[in-house]
Structures are given as C-alpha cells and as structure tokens.
Amino acid sequence: MANQGITRRRLLQVSASGIVTTTVLGGGLLAPGTAQAKPYNSPFTWISPRGTIEVMDDYPYWVARERGYFGDLGVETAMEPGPSDGTAVVKFLSVGQADIGFPSPGVLSFAANAGMDLVSVFGSGCLDLFNIAFRKGQGVKDLKDLEGKTILLGSAAWQSICDPMFAAVGVNPRLITYVEAGWPTWTTALASGQGDACLAWEGLRADLGAKGLDFDYWLGMRGSPLPSNSLVVRRADLDDPERLDFLKKYLKGWAMGSEFADRNPRAAADIVFKALPTTKANYGPRAGTESLMQIHRTFKGNMASRKGWGEHEIPAWDNFFAILKAIGQSSIDIDAARYVTNDFIEEANDFDKAKVHADADGYALPEDLAAIDMADVEANFYKNVLN
Known part of the structure; x- marks a missing residue:
C-alpha cells in the first residue's frame, strides 16, 4: 500500500x-x-x-x-x-x-x-456530495420524476443514503425501486442499459468521465439541503x-x-x-x-x-x-x-x-x-x- x-x-x-x-x-x-x-x-x-x-x-x-x-x-x-x-x-x-x-x-x-x-x-x-447519474438524454431535473423508477446501487446499504436525499426534496422513497448492481460495476450496469439511474457522488463524477462513462447528473450540492x-x-x-x-x-x-x-x-x-x-x-x-x-x-x-x-x-x-x-x-x-x-x-x-x-x-x-x-x-x- x-x-x-x-x-x-x-x-x-x-x-x-x-x-x-x-x-x-x-x-x-x-x-x-x-x-x-x-x-x-x-x-x-x-x-x-x-x-x-x-x-x-x-x-x-x-x-x-x-x-x-x-x-x-x-x-x-x-x-x-x-x-x-x-x-x-x-x-x-x-x-x-x-x-x-x-x-x-x-x-x-x-x-x-x-x-x-x-x-x-x-x-x-x-454540502451534499451525492449525485444521481443518468444515461445521456434520459435525466430529470426534478427527482419526483423518479418515483416508480429503478435506481442502481453498488451496495444495498446505499439505500440509507438515497432515501433521506429523496425525502428531502419531496420524493417518496417508498416509490423508488433499488437494485444492488454490485461494486464497482453499478455504474457500468447503468451505461449498459440497466435501471433508470444510479447513485454517484462528486469526485467520482470526474473519474467516470475520464473512463468514458458519459452520464448526465443531478447534483446534490445544487439540489439537496443535506450535509x-x-x-x-x-x-x-x-x-x-x-x-x-x-x-x-x-x-x-x-x-x-x-x-x-x-x-x-x-x-x-x-x-x-x-x-x-x-x-x-x-x-x-x-x-x-x-x-x-x-x-x-x-x-x-x-x-x-x-x-x-x-x-x-x-x-x-x-x-x-x-x-x-x-x-x-x-x-x-x-x-x-x-x-x-x-x-x-x-x-x-x-x-x-x-x-x-x-x-x-x-x-x-x-x-x-x-x-x-x-x-x-x-x-x-x-x-x-x-x-
């Protein structure tokens, strides 16, 4: 190391x-x-x-x-x-x-x-460093549009990050379907057509772009009131x-x-x-x-x-x-x-x-x-x- x-x-x-x-x-x-x-x-x-x-x-x-x-x-x-x-x-x-x-x-x-x-x-x-990533052209500005949709996670434990973030902006977390797509493959799963969006975060956004994973993003630091x-x-x-x-x-x-x-x-x-x-x-x-x-x-x-x-x-x-x-x-x-x-x-x-x-x-x-x-x-x- x-x-x-x-x-x-x-x-x-x-x-x-x-x-x-x-x-x-x-x-x-x-x-x-x-x-x-x-x-x-x-x-x-x-x-x-x-x-x-x-x-x-x-x-x-x-x-x-x-x-x-x-x-x-x-x-x-x-x-x-x-x-x-x-x-x-x-x-x-x-x-x-x-x-x-x-x-x-x-x-x-x-x-x-x-x-x-x-x-x-x-x-x-x-500020909230967590983001929601979407395939190009399939993103939303209002996260309420994700109710009834599927969010990919690297770990099932990440639901505890998403639920309060969604609730803070008026989204009912119970109307979100979460799928554990695995670490570190959850972002490539989104790119390949699985799910509607995935959890991401600042810092990772740059890394994904450098690796050719060109997503659209809803940024927590712009839209979430959470620390x-x-x-x-x-x-x-x-x-x-x-x-x-x-x-x-x-x-x-x-x-x-x-x-x-x-x-x-x-x-x-x-x-x-x-x-x-x-x-x-x-x-x-x-x-x-x-x-x-x-x-x-x-x-x-x-x-x-x-x-x-x-x-x-x-x-x-x-x-x-x-x-x-x-x-x-x-x-x-x-x-x-x-x-x-x-x-x-x-x-x-x-x-x-x-x-x-x-x-x-x-x-x-x-x-x-x-x-x-x-x-x-x-x-x-x-x-x-x-x-």
Whole structure:
C-alpha cells in the first residue's frame, strides 16, 4: 500500500454481529467481544468509510502532512482504509480501534441509534456530495420524476443514503425501486442499459468521465439541503486533556490543508499523487484535479456565510435527523446539538492564511499538472449537469 502515513498495517474486520476484531500483522487476533482500545502511544488513526484511501477525497490530510501543517504531531497520524462496510467506521471508533473517522451523517445516525457515544467535530462535507447519474438524454431535473423508477446501487446499504436525499426534496422513497448492481460495476450496469439511474457522488463524477462513462447528473450540492461526511471522534476523548490538545492541532492541519487546496488545487492534487502513486495512475492529472475540485466545492460551501473550514450548519443537521425519523431510518429523535459541535472551528481556523497562500502559490508544479488549462476545467465544471 502506497501510504506513507501508516507505520503498521492492520487487517480490519467486522463480524456479522458487528463485533470488531483486529489483526496486527506480527501480533495476535483479538477474540470477538474482547476488542481493546489502542495503546495511547499508537498512531492517531483516521479510518475511511469506503474501504480504500486510493482516492482524491482526503486531500486536506495529505496536504497537511506534506506541508508540515500538523506541527509537532508528525508521523503520529495515520490513515487506514478500513472495511468496505460503511458502518464499520463508527464501530471501530466506538471500541477504540480507530481515533477519528469520516462517516456520512446517516452512518452517524446509525451510531446514535446503536448507543455509540460519538460526536462530529469538523463538518468537512458542508454540502451534499451525492449525485444521481443518468444515461445521456434520459435525466430529470426534478427527482419526483423518479418515483416508480429503478435506481442502481453498488451496495444495498446505499439505500440509507438515497432515501433521506429523496425525502428531502419531496420524493417518496417508498416509490423508488433499488437494485444492488454490485461494486464497482453499478455504474457500468447503468451505461449498459440497466435501471433508470444510479447513485454517484462528486469526485467520482470526474473519474467516470475520464473512463468514458458519459452520464448526465443531478447534483446534490445544487439540489439537496443535506450535509455530508464529517470528522467524528469518541466523546470520551474530549475529556482527556492530552487527547484533546492533539485533536485541536490535528483539526487545524485539516483546515490549513483545505485552505491550501482552495488556493492551488493542482498543487494539492500533486501532493496526493506523491503520497498515493496508484491514485495518479488511476485518475491521471486532469481527472484527478477535477475530482479533487468537485469534492472541495462540497467541502467549501459558501465560505462567506461560514465561520471557517469545518463549521457544521446545525439547522441542516437537525433537518437531516428529522427526515431520518420521519422515514423510519432512525428509531429515535436525534438532537444535533448532542452529536455535532462547532466548538473546535474557531481555533482550527486560527492560522496564518497568508503563509498558506504563499506555500500554495510557490508550489512547483510538475509539467503534467502545469499543462492543465484551468480555464477549461472551470468552463466544463458543470458539464452534463441538469440542475
């Protein structure tokens, strides 16, 4: 694995019962029911909700790590791909096998329903990053036109993403037929004529286009009022002064990495490519840059109305949790104020922006990235977008 931030490799597993076990290569397997928190001097581990880190999505981390924005935290931070089961991220957090995760709001609601005492501390996903993709010429601007239609998913678990998104824009989710078309083949299944549409997301949109899958899109960041993935920790860690101090420095690194990417997305893409060479091979310079920019715009939102990188829009989270209860996806009323906090945002954004801008402006781009026509990228950013 081309991940310079991982000092040890682990095989992460989630059993059918939801019990987390961990194999440390060279060590032993924790028996089900005996999961233990990592030793405090272990790396502070971020865990992916998608089963891979070979994507552009996590650029704030890679930028912060490469540019030294984590300060004296250094190599004590690490990233793990985790299992592809989307709920694994909160399960690992809850038993101490990871320290910070990136679940969707729906998965955080799953944790709340399961009694896991977790809290979102950095609202990375200001806007809804999920999209609906259609074969060319067959898309709709109003998702109510999808009632009675078939939506292809890579995993049946993705219905928990689609249902609240549909409900939020006035669509009855019970009138949607979902078909599990498999990962990673659900998009090619749509292209081959199966189903009426499929779930997609920003970042993936650029990747699919580079692979010749030319779809039309309804964009969540333009049409959905919902938030998306955020950085989540155990509430108990906020009561540990040493752990809390570490977390504050860590979140500042994410904010600085976001500011750098906003100033120079091609430089941020190059930093990701250096850390993850396979990612560069998979995307290529232009699609990789476009993918990063698509994700970044959902992370950024309208900064004129935000207090800084990572601020949660609490009313949007309240609305999201209310929708989940209304459609039966949550069995409890979830108070956003308990599971979402902006207490760390002011300090995370208290950094020297002029220095970050100078870092970004002075970054020496390699020839392939320097050759990208950014005016053309901007002109085609919303190509094939219906709403």
